[in-house]
Every structure is written in C-alpha cells, then in structure tokens.
Amino acid sequence: MNSPVPPSAEARLVDIEVECRLRMTKIRQVARMKDVLQLNDVRLDEDLRVRAPEIRGFNQLQLAAELRMREILDGHMVELRAQRDVQTLEQSRSHFLHREWSCLKGVFPLLYREAEVESEKLLGRLERETEVRRRRSR
Numbered sequence: 001m002n003s004p005v006p007p008s009a010e011a012r013l014v015d016i017e018v019e020c021r022l023r024m025t026k027i028r029q030v031a032r033m034k035d036v037l038q039l040n041d042v043r044l045d046e047d048l049r050v051r052a053p054e055i056r057g058f059n060q061l062q063l064a065a066e067l068r069m070r071e072i073l074d075g076h077m078v079e080l081r082a083q084r085d086v087q088t089l090e091q092s093r094s095h096f097l098h099r100e101w102s103c104l105k106g107v108f109p110l111l112y113r114e115a116e117v118e119s120e121k122l123l124g125r126l127e128r129e130t131e132v133r134r135r136r137s138r
Contacts, residue, residue, distance in 0.1 A: 009047065009048065009051075012045065013054075016042065016057065017055065017057040020061040023040070024057075024061055024064045026039050027061075028068060032100075033104065034103050036068050036072070037107060040107070042061065069108055073111065073115050076096050076115070077115075077118060077119070077122075080092055080122050084126070086126055093123060097116065
C-alpha cells in the first residue's frame with residue numbers, strides 16, 4: 001500500500017478557507033454565545049500559524065463571530081430593557097453575566113465589559129424609576 005502523501009501547505013490553506021466559510025454560515029445561524037465561540041475556534045497546524053494573517057477566511061471568521069456575538073448581546077439587552085421589576089432585572093442580569101456573557105471574557109473582553117456596564121446602567125435606571133414611583137404614590 002502506498003502511504004498517503006501529506007497535503008501541501010497551499011492545499012491545507014484552501015481547506016482552511018473552505019472550513020472557515022462553512023463555520024461563518026453556521027455562526028450566523030446559532031443562538032448561543034458558547035456555540036459561536038466553538039465555531040470560531042479553528043485549530044491551525046504549527047507551520048500554518050505564522051501564515052494566519054494571510055488567510056482571509058480566518059480573519060473573516062473572527063469578524064463574523066464578533067458581529068454575531070454583538071447581535072446576541074443586543075437581544076439580551078432588549079430583554080433586560082423590557083423588565084419592569086428590579087428583582088426580575090437583577091435575576092436576568094445575573095443569569096446573563098454568569099451563564100451567557102462569561103464566555104466573552106477571554107475572547108471578546110471589551111464586549112463583555114460593555115455588556116456589564118450597560119446592564120449596570122439599566123439596573124440603576126430601573127431602581128431610580130422605582131424609587132420615584134414609590135415617592136409619588138406616598
């Protein structure tokens with residue numbers, strides 16, 4: 001039997017481009033941040049890592065993942081803005097912080113911080129509004 005010939009670096013780059021395009025399509029369809037992170041994680045062989053900046057699909061995959069994360073995050077913020085009870089908002093915020101957004105910390109730390117700050121502002125605003133309503137009702 002003939003042993004298989006190892007694919008050339010160019011052929012592997014083409015394979016990675018194709019894989020990145022398939023992953024970009026899947027990223028647009030998933031609804032959870034953890035799924036986006038898993039699809040964003042493309043393993044490159046050691047000899048191809050130095051050529052990563054040359055791989056257009058790899059860079060486009062990173063951008064598609066960040067865009068999808070932002071879209072999912074925007075949906076979470078809409079959900080938080082819809083809350084009218086402080087306790088419910090705190091529970092939802094805690095859920096998002098610890099279950100959904102925690103995966104952002106390593107790969108997209110600025111996006112995580114943005115979500116954290118925005119949710120704190122929403123909580124503070126609702127607490128103030130609730131306090132104003134209590135004072136008016138007295």
